[in-house]
Amino acid sequence: MDVPETVVLEQEQEEEALISGSEAIAVACKLADVDVITAYPIRPYDTVMQYVAKLVANGELDCEYIVAESEHSQFEIVKHAAAVGARVFCGSSGVGWMYAFEALTVTPALRLPVVAMVGNRALDDPGAFGVEHNDALAVRDLGWMLVWVDTAQEALDTALIAWRVAEDRRVFLPCAIGCDGAFLTHSQSLVRIPPKSKVQKFLPRYDRGDLLLHPDNPITIAPQVNEDWLMEIRKQTDEAMRRAKGVIEEAYRDFENTFGRVYGNPFFEEYQTEDAEVVLVGMGTLSMPVKVAVRQMRQKGKKVGFVRIRWFRPMATQELQACLSRFKAVGVIDRDFSLGSPYMSGVLANDIRSVLYSASARPAVVGFICGLGGREVTVPDVRQMVEILEKAASGEPVEPTYWIGLRE
Amino acid sequence: MSTQTQVLEPFKGVKKVPLEEYFTAGHRTCQGCESALVMKLMVKAAGPRTIVLGSTGCMYVANTTYYSTSWVVPWMHTQLGSSGSAALGTAAGLKALMRKGKIKEEPINVIAFCGDGGGADMGLSAISAALTHSEYNFLILLYDNESYANTDIQVSGLTPWGAHTTFSPPGSMRRILHRRWKKNVAGMLAAGHPECRYVATVCASYAVDMMNKVRKALSIGGPTFIHSIDPCPKGWDYDPMLSHELGELAVLTGVWPLYEVENGVLKLYGKTKAIAEGRQKRLPVREYLLRQGRFAHFTDEDIEYFQSKIDEMWEKWLIPGVIPFRKELEKELEKEE
Ligand SMILES: Cc1ncc(C[n+]2csc(CCOP(=O)(O)OP(=O)(O)O)c2C)c(N)n1
Ligand code: SF4
Ligand SMILES: [Mg+2]
Numbered sequence: 001m002d003v004p005e006t007v008v009l010e011q012e013q014e015e016e017a018l019i020s021g022s023e024a025i026a027v028a029c030k031l032a033d034v035d036v037i038t039a040y041p042i043r044p045y046d047t048v049m050q051y052v053a054k055l056v057a058n059g060e061l062d063c064e065y066i067v068a069e070s071e072h073s074q075f076e077i078v079k080h081a082a083a084v085g086a087r088v089f090c091g092s093s094g095v096g097w098m099y100a101f102e103a104l105t106v107t108p109a110l111r112l113p114v115v116a117m118v119g120n121r122a123l124d125d126p127g128a129f130g131v132e133h134n135d136a137l138a139v140r141d142l143g144w145m146l147v148w149v150d151t152a153q154e155a156l157d158t159a160l161i162a163w164r165v166a167e168d169r170r171v172f173l174p175c176a177i178g179c180d181g182a183f184l185t186h187s188q189s190l191v192r193i194p195p196k197s198k199v200q201k202f203l204p205r206y207d208r209g210d211l212l213l214h215p216d217n218p219i220t221i222a223p224q225v226n227e228d229w230l231m232e233i234r235k236q237t238d239e240a241m242r243r244a245k246g247v248i249e250e251a252y253r254d255f256e257n258t259f260g261r262v263y264g265n266p267f268f269e270e271y272q273t274e275d276a277e278v279v280l281v282g283m284g285t286l287s288m289p290v291k292v293a294v295r296q297m298r299q300k301g302k303k304v305g306f307v308r309i310r311w312f313r314p315m316a317t318q319e320l321q322a323c324l325s326r327f328k329a330v331g332v333i334d335r336d337f338s339l340g341s342p343y344m345s346g347v348l349a350n351d352i353r354s355v356l357y358s359a360s361a362r363p364a365v366v367g368f369i370c371g372l373g374g375r376e377v378t379v380p381d382v383r384q385m386v387e388i389l390e391k392a393a394s395g396e397p398v399e400p401t402y403w404i405g406l407r408e
Numbered sequence: 409m410s411t412q413t414q415v416l417e418p419f420k421g422v423k424k425v426p427l428e429e430y431f432t433a434g435h436r437t438c439q440g441c442e443s444a445l446v447m448k449l450m451v452k453a454a455g456p457r458t459i460v461l462g463s464t465g466c467m468y469v470a471n472t473t474y475y476s477t478s479w480v481v482p483w484m485h486t487q488l489g490s491s492g493s494a495a496l497g498t499a500a501g502l503k504a505l506m507r508k509g510k511i512k513e514e515p516i517n518v519i520a521f522c523g524d525g526g527g528a529d530m531g532l533s534a535i536s537a538a539l540t541h542s543e544y545n546f547l548i549l550l551y552d553n554e555s556y557a558n559t560d561i562q563v564s565g566l567t568p569w570g571a572h573t574t575f576s577p578p579g580s581m582r583r584i585l586h587r588r589w590k591k592n593v594a595g596m597l598a599a600g601h602p603e604c605r606y607v608a609t610v611c612a613s614y615a616v617d618m619m620n621k622v623r624k625a626l627s628i629g630g631p632t633f634i635h636s637i638d639p640c641p642k643g644w645d646y647d648p649m650l651s652h653e654l655g656e657l658a659v660l661t662g663v664w665p666l667y668e669v670e671n672g673v674l675k676l677y678g679k680t681k682a683i684a685e686g687r688q689k690r691l692p693v694r695e696y697l698l699r700q701g702r703f704a705h706f707t708d709e710d711i712e713y714f715q716s717k718i719d720e721m722w723e724k725w726l727i728p729g730v731i732p733f734r735k736e737l738e739k740e741l742e743k744e745e
Contacts, residue, residue: 035504036497062508064500069537073493076486076534080461080497083484085511086504102487205510213482213498215457215516220477222485229474 015193021184024152024191025091025117025177026051028159030061031199035086038066038074042096043129044181045119049091071096075103075114082112083213083221087163087206090114093181094121097135107174108143108237110222113166113206114174115159119185120284120335122373130374131181133283133336137312137347139176143237145244146313148178148283150269152191155179157261158310160203164251167206170243178312180335182374183285194259202258245314267316269308270323272298276305278389279324281352282333283309286370286377290333293382304386309348317355324352325359328393331385333368333377343367343400364392367401381405412515413545414457416623422616430456434476440648442638442655443467443523443551446612450519450549451481453619454626458517461486461494463531465523466558467551491522491548492534495631499544517626518546524566525556528593539601539631547625547632550593553640561643565591568663569717570710571702573643578705589717594635595730598669606632608668613655614678621668628670637664645701654699662690662718665729674730684728693718 019027025048029037037056039049055061064081068074071092078088092100097118107114118136122128136146145165149155155177162175179185213221225233252266263269271287272294273279280290287308297304307323309315324330334346342350349367356362368385371377381404392398419425430451437444447467451460458481462468468485471478486494499518505511522531527550535548555573556562562575563586572578576586598607606628610618618636625632639654641647646654658664659679666680675681682688693715697703706714726733 033508035508035510036500062504064504066496066500066541068493069533072487072489073496073534073537076490076493077497077500080484080486080494081501081504084459084498084501084505086501088501103490106487213459213484214511215459215482218480218482220472220479220483223472223474223477224469225474 012195012197014195017191017193018188019152019191020047020186020188021149021152021155021179022047022119022186023051024156025159025179026055027193028156029063029089030055031194031196032087032160032163032203034061034063034089036064036066036078036081036088038068038077038090040068040071040074040092040096042071042093043119044121044185045091045093045096045117045179047185048117048119071100072103075100075107078114079103079107079110079112082114083110085206085208085212085214087167088114089116091117091119093119094123094135098123098138101138104139104144105142111172111211111237111240112174113163113172115162115166116174116176118176118178119181120178121181128373129181131183131284131335132372133178133334133347136176136178137336140313140347143173143241144313145173145175145311146178147175147311148309149184150285150287150308152184152187152189155184156191156193157255157259160199161248161251161255164203165244165247168247169207169209171240171247173237173240173244178284180285192261198258202254241314245316248311248314265319267309267311267319268323269310271306271308273305273307273323275303276327277303278329278331278386278393279305279307279327280331280333280382280385280389281307281309281324281348282335283312283348284335286333286335289377289379290382293379293386296379297383297386302386312348315351315355320352320355321359324356325361325363327363329364329366329389330356331366331368331389333370333385335371337369337372345369345401349401364398366392366398368404369401370404375405378405413627413629414455414515414517416453416455416627418620418623419616425452425616425619428452428456430458430480431478432480434473434478435471436473437466437470438642438648440641440651441466442612442640442651443553444471446551446618446636446638447471447521449612449615449619450521450622453622454517454519456481457514458519459484459498461491461498461518461520463491463494463520463522463526464488464558465526466553467521467523469558486520488526489530490534491520491527491531492536492538495520495546495548496538496541496544499546503544515545519549519626520546521549521551523557524550524552524554525564528591529565535633536597536600539597539604539633542603542630544631545629547622547634549622549634549636551636551638553638553643555640555643557640557643566593569714570706572705573702583705583707584710592732594633595732597633599731602672603630604632605630605671606668608634609664609666610634610636611655611659611664611666612636612638613652613659614666617666617678624668624670643702645704646699650699654696657691657696657699660691661693661696662722662729663693663696667730674727676729680729690722
């Protein structure tokens with residue numbers, strides 16, 4: 001009989017499917033053989049759980065699939081499952097993510113490698129389903145690794161990388177994958193799905209070692225430490241985040257070797273920056289209109305480029321500085337806001353200012369707050385930003401922050 | 409895992425209780441702290457193949473100082489409102505790993521404890537959800553010291569009517585600031601979760617009974633719930649010597665009925681059973697209340713009110729001490745028709 005042979009062949013072969021960003025991450029859960037998944041409904045992330053539920057119902061994914069009664073419980077359940085050695089997946093959007101906030105704060109402190117998808121969404125009130133990055137960014141100081149993806153393919157690949165990095169003993173930190181609501185969560189594209197055998201090679205078993213909560217290893221987790229030890233423990237978490245950077249690089253190299261898909265620099269993608277004089281910087285799916293606009297402006301002879309940041313935490317400070325200090329002006333597009341912050345800018349703009357402060361050549365930095373509440377970032381919006389940047393590059397006075405695409 | 413649970417037969421008398429302790433020296437609870445005793449008995453009853461999760465409160469803060477943890481079994485903190493989710497997540501993790509052959513298959517007890525504040529206020533929704541997940545085995549134990557004790561004794565949803573706490577002090581204008589009646593948590597959870605196989609109330613003054621309820625809860629399978637009344641010398645304001653006696657008085661005055669609901673069957677036990685069957689008279693609540701400083705501002709009128717509420721619980725409730733609907737309900741409806 002040739003049946004077993006066929007099966008082996010199928011398992012080894014890559015498949016191609018037309019799927020959304022959410023479905024791509026559900027597929028990643030299956031490939032990664034996740035043990036515990038918790039769901040709670042909120043748009044737009046919850047599409048991932050609809051796909052997960054189907055996979056479970058069809059016997060394609062063997063996991064404990066728990067529909068929790070709140071996001072707080074959702075994240076607490078996976079936190080505790082991870083403590084006994086289970087590979088876990090979870091996610092949320094907007095105010096749901098904020099409802100889980102207490103659980104989100106303790107997860108990195110406990111060094112538990114929870115992998116979550118954030119279907120980025122505005123923090124209503126007033127009611128809005130569309131993308132804003134303030135939800136995921138709220139955990140930026142706490143020890144969550146934060147990565148933004150642009151396509152369904154990148155979502156699948158990054159999810160596999162996220163477990164690999166998060167569950168690395170040198171790291172043991174949670175990782176959230178930012179997926180722009182609607183633009184990525186609900187948009188389909190062709191995705192190459194790797195065979196499970198290769199994923200198993202890339203992604204070793206989660207081994208909690210002597211930190212495992214089990215009767216064979218009777219430890220006490222999270223005792224009262226107060227001023228005696230808290231600072232040292234915080235420092236350990238800081239060291240883990242520092243190490244994460246190297247572990248991420250390692251994971252991408254291995255990813256390329258295993259799957260043959262090449263991302264190059266893991267931390268950010270450069271687009272037509274080689275001879276650029278001004279560049280835009282942003283995260284997530286706004287790369288699509290920005291890239292179109294860059295191409296159009298290049299045809300008119302403008303030296304403009306784009307840098308899309310993937311890993312926001314840990315941030316690749318040195319590499320970003322080396323990259324951005326080459327230009328005359330840098331425009332940072334924030335799909336978020338940070339009211340009352342320096343220059344009344346967005347979160348990313350001020351981080352980039354900070355990255356560049358110690359550079360010997362410091363370009364002008366302009367913040368653009370744009371595309372809030374799911375509003376589309378249009379090609380004319382991008383052109384307007386570049387015009388401002390050109391002024392800044394030639395030394396003309398500009399504002400530190402602009403709201404772009406705002407109705408008069 | 410594990411439709412299987414550990415088979416924990418009841419201890420047949422105090423002399424049959426093993427000597428091994430799994431909650432030992434190293435804690436810093438107040439002298440006479442009944443909740444600390446509950447911890448000790450709870451885990452003694454459960455034995456070494458147990459994971460304990462504890463929500464924030466005295467039994468976290470005072471028991472697990474870094475480098476001097478009192479827990480011999482694996483222990484993990486959980487957030488104030490997360491005892492339900494902690495139990496569920498731990499049990500789910502173990503179940504997945506055992507089913508998939510990633511760890512050795514064996515029944516491991518999972519116990520999550522919470523205080524009255526963490527469990528009956530903030531964590532109620534997570535506990536309620538957890539009790540509906542019949543496929544996982546765990547016990548949630550609520551140790552009820554009747555206040556947010558660790559933060560300096562504040563009123564919770566389980567603080568008795570009128571009690572003096574730092575958030576409900578008696579004043580010159582208002583003698584009684586706390587005017588809410590204590591929630592009926594065990595009854596609510598038993599009635600509200602028909603698939604839950606075991607709910608019990610306990611009092612550690614009756615230690616062997618208490619341990620045997622824990623053993624039954626862990627053996628019976630599925631999610632289970634135990635509610636323990638814990639005299640707290642600091643919050644209730646009495647001589648630490650009296651903890652044991654106050655636990656007994658809570659039962660003997662009928663303020664704290666002892667019962668278990670096992671596979672849908674309600675059984676009163678201990679002195680409560682004797683009272684219900686008329687073999688023993690309920691003591692007046694005055695004897696219980698006036699031993700505690702938190703009721704020192706009570707007038708005779710207040711004590712009478714308290715007594716009348718307890719009488720009502722015993723005489724008017726559909727199931728005395730458990731289900732607070734009035735028997736008269738049906739008759740009234742008939743009259744209206
Ligand atoms: C979300 C949250 N809010 C408030 C607190 C502060 N807090 C710590 S312990 C505690 C008291 C908890 O009371 P209870 O659950 O009854 O336990 P007890 O201290 O009485 O043992 C509170 C309110 C906290 N830890 N977490
Ligand atoms: S305050 Fe009460 S519950 Fe807390 S340690 Fe003291 S006696 Fe025990
Ligand atoms: Mg309490």
